[in-house]
Amino acid sequence: MLDATITPFIKPLFRPVVTRLDKLGITPDQVTLAGFFIGLLAMPMIIATWWTAALVCIALNRLCDGIDGELARYQHTSSSAGGYLDICLDFLFYASIPLAFGIADPVNWGVPALVLLTAFIGTGSSFLAFAVAAEKYQIDRPQFAHKSFYYMQGLTEGTETIIAFVVFCLWPQHFAMLAYIFAGACAITIVTRIAGGYRTLKAVQTHG
Numbered sequence: 001m002l003d004a005t006i007t008p009f010i011k012p013l014f015r016p017v018v019t020r021l022d023k024l025g026i027t028p029d030q031v032t033l034a035g036f037f038i039g040l041l042a043m044p045m046i047i048a049t050w051w052t053a054a055l056v057c058i059a060l061n062r063l064c065d066g067i068d069g070e071l072a073r074y075q076h077t078s079s080s081a082g083g084y085l086d087i088c089l090d091f092l093f094y095a096s097i098p099l100a101f102g103i104a105d106p107v108n109w110g111v112p113a114l115v116l117l118t119a120f121i122g123t124g125s126s127f128l129a130f131a132v133a134a135e136k137y138q139i140d141r142p143q144f145a146h147k148s149f150y151y152m153q154g155l156t157e158g159t160e161t162i163i164a165f166v167v168f169c170l171w172p173q174h175f176a177m178l179a180y181i182f183a184g185a186c187a188i189t190i191v192t193r194i195a196g197g198y199r200t201l202k203a204v205q206t207h208g
Contacts, residue, residue, distance in 0.1 A: 014070045016038025021071055028072035028082055036089040039096070046100035051169045058165050061093055065158075090158070091124050097165050101175055112179035119186035123156060126193040133201055156182070156189045 021031065039061030045054035068086060072078040095117060102113030156164075164182045168175055 005102070011066075011070060012181050014067050017067055017072075018071045021067070022074060023054065026071070028075070028077060029085060030066040031064050031071060032082070032086050032089060033069040035061045035068065036093060038064065039093040043096050043100040046097070047104045051172060055166060057167045058097070058162065058169070062162055065090065075088075087128070091120075094120055094124075094161055097168070098179065101168065101179070102170075105110070109175050109179075112176040112183075116179045116183045116186075119183040119190070122190040123186050124192070126190050126197065130193065130197040130201075133197070156186045160185070 021134055042054045042057035042061070044059060045051075065086070068082070069078075072082055089202040098116040098120070101109045102117075160182075164178070167178055171178070
């Protein structure tokens with residue numbers, strides 16, 4: 001929901017870092033991989049209840065996620081392969097955070113973590129399944145023209161997910177309640193995406 005609004009304001013902030021990385025010969029894929037492995041470090045931090053360290057890892061992961069695409073465009077190396085790598089690692093990172101909470105306290109946080117992971121599967125599958133069909137029928141994506149794949153909007157997108165992760169780490173004692181709330185928001189996204197995607201594809205097939 002917030003991605004389309006926030007992205008135009010954030011992109012210019014990356015330019016100094018992007019130009020520096022370009023001078024150093026760093027590639028977008030290297031930034032993507034570095035961000036992913038840094039993000040995964042949040043798992044042991046959460047399990048050890050080192051919340052500040054976990055927040056730093058999450059923040060650096062998201063910083064790299066913003067930089068890699070901008071670097072690709074700056075270097076004129078944007079590609080479907082890079083976009084594919086980026087989205088795959090993004091979803092793995094998203095799944096790692098509730099998994100870490102479930103491992104940290106399986107008695108109190110195990111079930112909420114499973115519910116949230118299930119919700120993530122729903123948002124991710126509805127997102128990616130429509131992207132495949134949108135590519136096939138070449139459906140326009142005016143709000144995210146810079147993306148290498150069709151970016152289907154919803155109530156819970158990347159920005160909302162990261163806000164949720166930050167809130168989890170700031171108030172871990174409330175993880176169960178917060179996880180259920182965010183899973184509910186994800187459920188709304190799943191329903192609206194499936195319904196909207198179905199209607200869109202039906203219309204394209206009917207009139208195309």
